[in-house]
Amino acid sequence: xxxxxxxxxxxxxxxxxxxxxxxxxxxxxxxxxxxxxxxxxxxxxxxxxxxxxxxxxxxxxxxxxxxxxxxxxxxxxxxxxxxxxxxxxxxxxxxxxxxxxxxxxxxxxxxxxxxxxxxxxxxxxxxxxxxxxxxxxxxxxxxxxxxxxxxxxxxxxxxxxxxxxxxxxxxxxxxxxxxxxxxxxxxxxxxxxxxxxxxxxxxxxxxxxxxxxxxxxxxxxxxxxxxxxxxxxxxxxxxxxxxxxxxxxxxxxxxxxxxxxxxxxxxxxxxxxxxxxxxxxxxxxxxxxxxxxxxxxxxxxxxxxxxxxxxxxxxxxxxxxxxxxxxxxxxxxxxxxxxxxxxxxxxxxxxxxxxxxxxxxxxxxxxxxxxxxxxxxxxxxxxxxxxxxxxxxxxxxxxxxxxxxxxxxxxxxxxxxxxxxxxxxxxxxxx
Numbered sequence: 001x002x003x004x005x006x007x008x009x010x011x012x013x014x015x016x017x018x019x020x021x022x023x024x025x026x027x028x029x030x031x032x033x034x035x036x037x038x039x040x041x042x043x044x045x046x047x048x049x050x051x052x053x054x055x056x057x058x059x060x061x062x063x064x065x066x067x068x069x070x071x072x073x074x075x076x077x078x079x080x081x082x083x084x085x086x087x088x089x090x091x092x093x094x095x096x097x098x099x100x101x102x103x104x105x106x107x108x109x110x111x112x113x114x115x116x117x118x119x120x121x122x123x124x125x126x127x128x129x130x131x132x133x134x135x136x137x138x139x140x141x142x143x144x145x146x147x148x149x150x151x152x153x154x155x156x157x158x159x160x161x162x163x164x165x166x167x168x169x170x171x172x173x174x175x176x177x178x179x180x181x182x183x184x185x186x187x188x189x190x191x192x193x194x195x196x197x198x199x200x201x202x203x204x205x206x207x208x209x210x211x212x213x214x215x216x217x218x219x220x221x222x223x224x225x226x227x228x229x230x231x232x233x234x235x236x237x238x239x240x241x242x243x244x245x246x247x248x249x250x251x252x253x254x255x256x257x258x259x260x261x262x263x264x265x266x267x268x269x270x271x272x273x274x275x276x277x278x279x280x281x282x283x284x285x286x287x288x289x290x291x292x293x294x295x296x297x298x299x300x301x302x303x304x305x306x307x308x309x310x311x312x313x314x315x316x317x318x319x320x321x322x323x324x325x326x327x328x329x330x331x332x333x334x335x336x337x338x339x340x341x342x343x344x345x346x347x348x349x350x351x352x353x354x355x356x357x358x359x360x361x362x363x364x365x366x367x368x369x370x371x372x373x374x375x376x377x378x379x380x381x382x383x384x385x386x387x388x389x390x391x392x393x394x395x396x397x398x399x400x401x402x403x404x405x406x407x408x409x410x411x412x413x414x415x416x417x418x419x420x421x422x423x424x425x426x427x428x429x430x431x
Contacts, residue, residue, distance in 0.1 A: 010393040017400035024407045025062070028054035042425070049418035050411040057410020061403045068399075069388045083391055084384035091379035095372035103368035108360040117356060118342060118349035125339030128332075135332035142327070143320045146313060163296050171288030176278030183271055189259075192267055196256055 028051045035048035066072045067080040124130050148154055255261045277284050295301065319325050342349055
């Protein structure tokens with residue numbers, strides 16, 4: 001409806017300018033005809049020359065403007081109706097123009113360098129109102145996604161795709177490769193250090209020592225009833241807990257401070273053996289296939305997974321419908337943090353811009369092929385007359401000024417030529 005109204009407005013504007021240009025030409029014609037019935041004085045001949053040249057200029061420019069869009073007066077004069085007859089060439093040239101001027105890798109790289117998108121994004125995202133907008137849009141997208149996956153056909157597709165992916169996996173080989181990657185560079189030793197630190201911290205907890213002491217006391221009471229009646233069991237429990245904690249702490253300190261400790265070597269060898277078995281041992285491979293078969297075919301696991309998803313889906317749906325959505329608020333906080341982080345970190349912004357330049361430069365040729373191909377194909381499919389009409393509606397009113405200018409310029413040139421050709425007569429008149 002809006003396009004129809006817009007076209008009507010354009011057509012009205014085009015007609016108005018056409019009538020104005022035609023009026024100028026008609027005025028020149030009326031003046032020319034009037035001079036035919038006037039006495040042949042110098043002034044009359046001067047006006048006649050101007051009107052005559054104005055008609056020539058106006059008609060010539062009318063022909064030029066009309067010839068762009070159609071055959072003037074329906075006459076199939078060569079090199080007229082230029083736009084309809086050049087539709088395919090226009091499509092190719094337009095696509096080439098877009099490729100060269102807008103999608104050239106160098107142009108895109110210079111645009112990124114000039115605009116600094118990382119800085120602009122940081123400034124935009126650091127504004128609370130924009131972060132809220134991001135959170136709101138993300139929540140809407142999440143809601144649409146939940147509606148999408150509720151579709152039975154989508155659920156069936158996801159289920160089939162998951163089973164297909166799981167079916168192609170070699171669990172044993174994949175787990176071995178993951179562990180091998182994690183152990184490169186001694187990263188597994190860092191994991192061991194973290195575990196040792198956690199145990200050492202727990203051993204320093206008085207509550208744990210109290211539990212150890214109580215277990216020693218309970219053991220004495222159950223296994224050595226007579227001794228516990230003669231010995232200070234509470235004291236023995238406390239001392240045993242202290243000794244155990246101190247001994248373990250000393251051992252853990254030794255391991256932590258010795259890169260070549262026997263425990264580290266044992267841990268290293270055990271992991272290497274596990275990786276090797278996962279990759280080569282048939283028993284491990286068979287167990288992996290059993291796990292895969294269990295995941296693919298066990299109905300209880302499938303029902304449990306569906307129930308987990310339904311619970312998660314219900315929680316997400318209820319949260320997203322709430323006016324104080326936790327998920328939306330969390331996204332807003334993440335957006336603000338990201339904006340502030342980018343604003344503060346020049347190196348990070350530079351890195352992002354450089355990666356964007358590399359991505360744009362690498363993707364530009366393929367994207368340009370797709371987009372320019374789409375432009376060219378779309379223009380070629382247009383009706384030639386309809387395309388010509390749409391172009392005329394867009395630029396036609398401005399082209400009518402060429403007709404008006406041609407009429408006026410023709411009049412001026414006609415007067416000047418008349419004066420030049422009668423310079424002798426003018427000189428005698430002035431004397």
